[in-house]
Amino acid sequence: MTMKTHSTLLLLAASIISAGCQTTEIVPPKTIPQYENIRTMQADSDLDGDGVLDAIDECPETPPNVVVDAKGCKIIIEGGDALEMEFRGFFLPISNQLPAIYDTEFIKIAEKINEYPEASVFIFGHAATNEIDEDALATLSFDSLSRNRALIIKNTLVFQYNIDAKRIRTYECSNKLLVRETDYINPSFKALNLKGLEAKQRRATLMASSTVHDLMSLEYKSDMQRYGGYAKHCELFE
Structure with a gap:
């Protein structure tokens, strides 16, 4: 009985010694x-x-305050229930006929305006200084060419695309709000073979907004930056 116990103790001691001799690999x-x-x-x-x-x-x-795409070019802005859109069309000298080059673009514009029935449309007619008849201006107190350029766009929206005329306001800007030589002009300007600063003034500008409805009561800074110049220099006539 005693020998068995000693044997057990020896085996236990040998096991402890063996465990102590194991080496652990350290990475x-x-x-x-x-x-x-x-x-x-x-x-x-x-x-x-x-x-x-x-x-x-x-x-x-x-130009400032314009949303651009990944290429840095201006795009039509739309988001959720809001619409902000801008279009510039250029005219030949002493002409109030919008060139056919804009036909395709106008379809897209009309579609977008119809998608936002609560949006208001503002159209600003411009004329170059060398187009203005000073005698007519003195007699009528307005520039008929810039008015007609705004009206041709309004009539296109109303009669060709069935947009309610009550949503549209037209303004005569005459030769005010001049475009600078360095201002970016959309590709249609070159496509029409137009050149020079005077040619940049022969234009009409369309702006549509689902948040701005009266240029005389602009509430936000962004609206003032976008519409303030037109509200100050252009005359509402229809």
Whole structure:
């Protein structure tokens, strides 16, 4: 009985010694670099401030407060239940006939206006200084050419696309709100073979908004920036 106990103790001691002799493999830690190379990106310029870098900006002279696409070009703005849209059409000298080049674009404009039946439409007629008849201006106190340019667009919306005339307001801007030589003009200007600063003034501007309904009661800064110049310089006539 005593010998069996001693044998058990010896076996237990041998087991403890054997366990103590086992070696544990220690995995060396991954080398952590003391210094990490970080590439410094130097920001490119964005001269027109539209959020698209000049290196990829296909419309580098976008006017302020205009939403642009990934190429930096102006797009029609729509979001949720709101609509903000702008269109500029250019005319040949002493003409109030909107060129056929705009026919396709006008279909899209009319469709979008009809999608937002609560939206108001503002149309501003412009004329170049060398188009204005000073005698007629003195007699009538308004420029008939710029009015007719606004009216031709209104009539197109009403008679061709069945847009309610009550939603549309037309303004005569005469030769005010001049476009600068550096202002971005949409591709139709070149497509019509128009050149020079005077040609940029021969235009009509359409703006549609589901939030702005009266240019005399603009509430927000963004609305003032977009419509304030027209409210100040253009005369409502219909």
